[in-house]
Amino acid sequence: MSAATTDPRGGLSDFFYRHSGLLTLALLLPPLLWIGIVYLGSLFALLLQSFYSLDEFSGLVVHEFTLTTYGHLFTASNLTIILRTAVMAAVVTMASAILAFPIAYYAARYAKGGWKALFYLAVMMPLWSSYLVKVYAWKLILAKEGIITWMAEKLHIGWLLDALLAVPVIGGSSLSFSYIGTFIVFVYIWLPYMILPTQAALERVPKNFIEASADLGASPRQTFRTVILPLALPGVIAGSIFTFSLTLGDYIIPQIVGNSRPFIGTAVYALQGTAGDIPLAAAFTVVPVVIMGFYLTIARRMGAFDAL
Amino acid sequence: MPAAVSFQHVSRHFGQVKAVDDVSLDIARGEFFAMLGPSGSGKTTCLRLIAGFEQPTSGHIEIFGETAEGLPPYKRNVNTVFQDYALFPHMTVGENVAYGLMIKGVSRPEREAKALDALAMVKLRGFEQRRPSQLSGGQRQRVALARALVNQPKVLLLDEPLGALDLKLREQMQEELKALQKQLGITFVFVTHDQGEALSMANRVAIFNDGRIVQAGSPADVYERPRSRFVADFVGSSNVLPPDFAAAHGGTRAWTSLRPEKIRIVSPDEALPSGQFGIMGRVASVNYQGAMTRVAVDANGTRIAAALPAGLTAIQEGETVTLAWSADNLVAMDAA
Numbered sequence: 001m002s003a004a005t006t007d008p009r010g011g012l013s014d015f016f017y018r019h020s021g022l023l024t025l026a027l028l029l030p031p032l033l034w035i036g037i038v039y040l041g042s043l044f045a046l047l048l049q050s051f052y053s054l055d056e057f058s059g060l061v062v063h064e065f066t067l068t069t070y071g072h073l074f075t076a077s078n079l080t081i082i083l084r085t086a087v088m089a090a091v092v093t094m095a096s097a098i099l100a101f102p103i104a105y106y107a108a109r110y111a112k113g114g115w116k117a118l119f120y121l122a123v124m125m126p127l128w129s130s131y132l133v134k135v136y137a138w139k140l141i142l143a144k145e146g147i148i149t150w151m152a153e154k155l156h157i158g159w160l161l162d163a164l165l166a167v168p169v170i171g172g173s174s175l176s177f178s179y180i181g182t183f184i185v186f187v188y189i190w191l192p193y194m195i196l197p198t199q200a201a202l203e204r205v206p207k208n209f210i211e212a213s214a215d216l217g218a219s220p221r222q223t224f225r226t227v228i229l230p231l232a233l234p235g236v237i238a239g240s241i242f243t244f245s246l247t248l249g250d251y252i253i254p255q256i257v258g259n260s261r262p263f264i265g266t267a268v269y270a271l272q273g274t275a276g277d278i279p280l281a282a283a284f285t286v287v288p289v290v291i292m293g294f295y296l297t298i299a300r301r302m303g304a305f306d307a308l
Numbered sequence: 309m310p311a312a313v314s315f316q317h318v319s320r321h322f323g324q325v326k327a328v329d330d331v332s333l334d335i336a337r338g339e340f341f342a343m344l345g346p347s348g349s350g351k352t353t354c355l356r357l358i359a360g361f362e363q364p365t366s367g368h369i370e371i372f373g374e375t376a377e378g379l380p381p382y383k384r385n386v387n388t389v390f391q392d393y394a395l396f397p398h399m400t401v402g403e404n405v406a407y408g409l410m411i412k413g414v415s416r417p418e419r420e421a422k423a424l425d426a427l428a429m430v431k432l433r434g435f436e437q438r439r440p441s442q443l444s445g446g447q448r449q450r451v452a453l454a455r456a457l458v459n460q461p462k463v464l465l466l467d468e469p470l471g472a473l474d475l476k477l478r479e480q481m482q483e484e485l486k487a488l489q490k491q492l493g494i495t496f497v498f499v500t501h502d503q504g505e506a507l508s509m510a511n512r513v514a515i516f517n518d519g520r521i522v523q524a525g526s527p528a529d530v531y532e533r534p535r536s537r538f539v540a541d542f543v544g545s546s547n548v549l550p551p552d553f554a555a556a557h558g559g560t561r562a563w564t565s566l567r568p569e570k571i572r573i574v575s576p577d578e579a580l581p582s583g584q585f586g587i588m589g590r591v592a593s594v595n596y597q598g599a600m601t602r603v604a605v606d607a608n609g610t611r612i613a614a615a616l617p618a619g620l621t622a623i624q625e626g627e628t629v630t631l632a633w634s635a636d637n638l639v640a641m642d643a644a
Contacts, residue, residue, distance in 0.1 A: 211361050212394035214381040216408035216459065226407075230398045 050282035061278055069279040073287065078267075082287055085264040088179070089247035092186040093194075096243045097236050099187065100194040104235075107195075108202035123192045131189065135256050138185045142176035142257060149174070172259050182258035186247050193246065194239035201235020202228070237299045244295060248288035264288060310373030312337045312463055312495040313358055318367030319519075320353050327353040329519035330367070335463075335512075340489050340496045342506035345516030346542065351499045354516070355465050358497060360384050372462055387456035388465040392472065393448045395440035401427070401451050402436030408459040426458035427451075429488070446477045453485075457492070466498045470505065482509055503543045507531060515539050535642050540565035547571075547612050549638070558585035559638035568602065570637035571614035573623065574630040586632035587612070591625050605631055 016023040052061050053068045072078060107119040126134065140146055152161040165171040165178060172178030205228060213223040251265025262270070264284055271281035313335040320328040328350045335341045343351035356362040357369060360381035369376040371386060387408070395404050402423050403410075409419035427433050430450035440448055449469060456464055466485075470478045486509050489496045500506050506513050507527040514524040515538075523530055523539045534540035537548050547566040549557075554564035580586050589607030600615045603623055614631055616623075623629065 206394070208390050208392065208394040209396060211359075211381070212388070212390060212396075213407075214361075215359060215386075215388045216455070217382050217411045218407075219382055222411055226411075227396060 046282050046285055049278055050286050052279040054277045054279055059276060069283045072280055073283055078284075081262050081264060081267050081284075084261065085248055085288075086291060088183065088186065088263065089244045092183060092190065092247045093240045093243045095183070095187050096191050096194040097198075097240060100191060100198050100239065101232075101236070104195050104199035104202055104232075107199050108205075123195050126188075127192055132252070134189060135185060135253055138181075138188065139176050139257050142174065142181045142184065144174035144176075146176070176257050177259055179258060182254055185253050185257045186250070189253065190243040190246050193242035194236075197238040197242075198232060198235040201232045201238075205231045233302075237302070241292075241296070241299070245288065245292050248291060309337070310370065311335055312339065312372060313497065314370040315354070315357075316368040316370075318354075318357065318364045318369055320350075320357060320362055321365045326519045328357065328364075331519070331521055333514060333521060333524065335495060335497060337495055338493050340486070340498065340509060340511045342498045342500060342510035342513045343516060344500055344503055344506040344513050344543070346501055349516035350519035351501075351514075351516045352467060353519075355388075355467055355497060355499045358463065359386055359388050359465055385461055386463045386465060387459050387461035388467060389449075389452045389456050389469045391468045393440075393452040395448055395451055395455070397440055399440075400436060401432070401438050401440065401443070404440065404451060405436070405455045405458055407455060412459075422458055423454075426454040429457065430454045430484075445472050446481065449473065449481065453488075457488075457494075461494065463495045463497060466496060468500055469498075470500075471502075478505070485509065507543070513543075515542065517542075533639055534565050537563060537565075537641060540639075540641065545613065548641075549610070553610055554638060554640070557587060557638075558633070558635040560640050562640040565639040565641055566612075566633060566637060568613045568615040569600070570633055571612070572632045573603070573614065573616060574632045578630075580630070580632055584632045584634050586630050588628060588630050591623055591627045591629055594623055594625055603629075605629060607631065 016026075049061075050069060051065045051067070052063055053066045054060070055062050073082070103119075103123075107116065107123075111119050141148060143149075149158070149161065152158045161175075164180065165174065170179040170183075172181070175181040175184070209227055209231070210223055213227045214220070218226065249265055251263065251269045254261075254263040254266050255269075264287060268281045268284045271277045271284065311334040313333075315331050315333045318328060318331045319326065331350070331354060343354055345351045353362060357364055358371065358376070360376065360379060360383075364377060371384065376384065395401075396407065399407065402420065405426050406414075406419040406423040409422060414422070424433065424436065427436060430453050432447060432450050432454065435443065435447065435451075440451065443451065449472075452469070469485075470481050473481060482505060485496070498506070498510060507530075510527060512524065513527055513530050514521045515530060516522070517538050523535050525533075530539060531543055534543060534546065540546040540548055545568060547568065549559070549564040549566055551561045551563060555561040574580060574586060587607045587610075589605040589612065591603055592606045592611070593604045595602040595604075596618075598618065600618055601623075603614045603616060605612050605614060612631055
């Protein structure tokens, strides 16, 4: 008899076999500590900060519970920031969904073998390069001296670009100094996060659902509306959670591309830095959390997570 | 009156693969027609050609006298019960059944009433608010059936519809399908690899192999008179006797099929009755199967299987026995 079997009750594996609850605990403890202390802890600290206020005279944080900081959110200028960010996030999300769907549909239903690999590569590759590099690259592309203006001139549609830039609010001196530019860059940067979940959802729609629908008399258009779209919706919602929340929180793109009007992210960045108003910065950070909370509740009501 | 479904020299090739190869067949109105064959034999492709999911590479298909080539599935008055049912998971059972009617633009109260009737027909009344995921396999199968039948198709196509069910349920559904077909008078075209199912349910069976129909006829006909070794083997089990052996034991000089249940065992002291032929051999194995006992006998190097009614004989392995059959149980076949 070998040494290992002389003690039939020895060994760590045997111990865990008999106490499977302890194994679960041992496996879960590190991630639980991480999510509990580092992750939720810092969120809680943030929430706590938002209930403090800044002494306007001394510029010091007053560690007393108050709602005055939240009250500051409702001043006209701060409400504008929130509205601007939410509208941008919503428009970026809708545009991403519209752009992503056909791409995801092609990849899920028609691309095979090498084409599928190419699709994944094309969608994922932009994620491998630095975010900042991509944003600065876009600044150059969108600039007055950039390739878009140049191409528009060559194609004799410079007037179209000028007309676009002349539109009030969203226009500007050039694409890279307008909301249109900010919007384009947001859509470019977040698009993969919309394509991938949409594609995954479409992939899960079995081919014979489409055949069954046709068999029951539905034209391709009807099948798309009544079968494919409802079944892909959870994926689109999942993608929109990414595009929406990432846009709500981003503070770099609006600083580099756009007309320098503040978004929530840039406001937080300025408040916690130069202004030193940590409580208001914290209160601002709570806004996207609340907006996302509402958004997820509505999405859940719509059954977006039924298929998960 | 044109046939319900008519194939004239229909082929469907996928690259080099001839999934369906020059198939001609006529399915009569009101017939319960089974397409039987091993997987990859072309039977499912034939069904998909009728449904319109596939287009023939060559040949001509008619459904109730109308040319079917080029007609998309949604313009054919044919409905399918899919192998894995393909119920829409985002709809209730009632919505699933009413789907075809909704697409046709039938008003909500009318299609709901019709869906309820269809569900009642498959004994699932009261399930209309459930989701397909809340149903058992047998129930889903019934929903798929109701969803197809509610459209009153001219031809109902069933693609291995009972394949996923357990034995008891399958036997029950076989009965119900048969009764339903009789009651509705709709032409049923049924694809299966289960020969027992095909024999028990269909009026007529077509046996497929390698994209071709190798034999078609009534269940009794294909079972009793297999025309080829493939059919003899695939439909039930059979002893395929070589020409010389057959000629020496009551048959003609041709490859010959002898069904195991047609063989009797005669005790050594008993004389063979007139008109009977037999051979002595050693029992190689005895396989008790409840209703019958299968015995394999080694007769001068030829292995012969016999199926004996249960409880009739207590035969031991290694014993020497005489197998007997009458000449008309020997069925000469065209090809080996």
